[in-house]
Amino acid sequence: MTEAAGPSGAPGRTAGLPMAVPAQGLPPRVRIYEVGARDGLQNESAVVPVEVKAEFIHRLAEAGLSVIEATSFVRPEWVPQLADAEQLFPMLSDLGDVALPVLVPNGRGLERAMELGVRRIAVFGSASESFARANLNRSVDESLAMFGPVVARAREHRMRVRGYLSMCFGDPWEGPVPVHQVVRVAKALMDLGCDELSLGDTIGVATPGHVQSLLAELNEEGVPTNVIGVHFHDTYGQALANTLAALQHGVTTVDASAGGLGGCPFAKSATGNLATEDLVWMLEGLGIETGVDLDRLVATSGWMADRLGRPCPSRTVRALTHKG
Template sequence: MGAREAGLPDVVGASGLPSRVTIWEVGARDGLQNESAVVPVSVKLEFLDRLADAGLTVLEATSFVHPKWVPQLADAAELLGGLERRDGVVYPVLVPNERGLDRALEAGVSHIAIFASATETFAGKNLNRTLAGQFEMFAPTVARALDAGLSVRGYVSMCFGDPWEGPVAASQVVEVGERLLEMGCSQLSLGDTIGVATPGQVEGLLARFGDVSSLAVHFHDTYGQALANTLAALRCGVTTVDSSAGGLGGCPYAESATGNLATEDLVWMLDGLGVETGVDLDKLVATSVWMAERLGRPSPSRVVRALGG
């Protein structure tokens, strides 16, 4: 049986890569947050269960952002209340501020994420704060979360380009990221929110950080560079990659941001390189085909289209 029929690529390893990569699956949160039609909570719960069944161990479930800003995620408490948590799987939630943290604590979560900006303009549009002022909002949220025994991740958006400000200086990204680490974030996810990065930029930014052990990457595929940028990050020592099943998602505050890196496309590449993920690609493809049917449109993932019929 050929590789395509089997749903598996031929395995040919390459030097300079980690032996295992953790996939931080954002489909249920970042993937669905921009959908205009509200997805029933029952569908979201089945989506998360199917993703866990496919072997994904980090499933970002939802966000406690105000429903006015992201109506799709207004059911966060209901979703977490109905979630059948699996052993070995964590379900982080995005928390914008202390009010969101209160709700997350009530829901019994163990992992949260905060969402920072690397640029002044996006901080204003997304957070209604200045670049410096955003940390005043994050500090009490992170401190309280750590006191409660929660793990905190920090997202940094617009790390490579901003639609209003243009190219973003690496030094500015590093300054924001280091402040979040000093605050107590255990991991930073560096986001190419509008998908403009190229591999050289990725290598350059990671080199400015030096120690990449606490870094993850989050690439959008606006210009078709997400996989190339991911491979560059892996060669620099990064071992956590954000992706979205079926390539769902974008950013509601940046109109030029198109879909996330598709988890299936990422897994196909990593499987072919002999890098372990623990993910069953066939089950994952079937899950994205199922979700595409519920959303009423085909998946943008090339691997889903190739293997999903």
């Protein structure tokens, strides 16, 4: 960005970015896996019109986000906010250079996605039995058995597959989830053939030491850091601290949601995702490349907040749009 005059007339930085002061031991670039259009909007009480969703995704792409999770091919009665998946996905056909993964809960969801030419899918498992029952009406092992044929068929068709693992740090019914339990399910999910693994702090109870302990044990059990992404919620204000802990361990994929949209419809204690703007602000300050235009991203989240009729939760959006 260009320099602007400071209060005394001397050159100074524009307000849109922090001063970059790199820290040692961090990756030079981070891939942001944007989940606002799916994970964010699925938790809204009102159904957002499909035209608004399509414009939201286009705006996110114009802001430089290269991976945007578009929707979920889940049964409409389960998540009515995403019942328009068949309408939405064709409206994104002009975004050729942008990866547009979708969530599929089962074989039928995969079929629906394949009919539209989807090339990237995700399955959504749980590290805890209680959430597996609440979300999929199956045990953890029964869920893995259901995902097996889905992942295998997707791989046969040369689709990339992400495995989401929720409740990696705590569960609203069971409390803290033991690290060894998370590692067992994570390894089983990867053994099905997933290309990458997203570790979810669904109710936002993780702290940095816990994050690094889980990552270290996954490595010890054969899951390499380069296939791992992290997905933090900011319930206790720990999302950025936990992200930094993951970066220090070598993680280079971070899930985030534009404007901090989202939670989880099956876990009422889950509050908003890590806001993409807050993540970009921190990464820019650390001198880490993201490819994201923060000004455009802030404008996009403000635009969506207006459509939802409420203030944007992102602290960075509020800071950059309410100066005076």
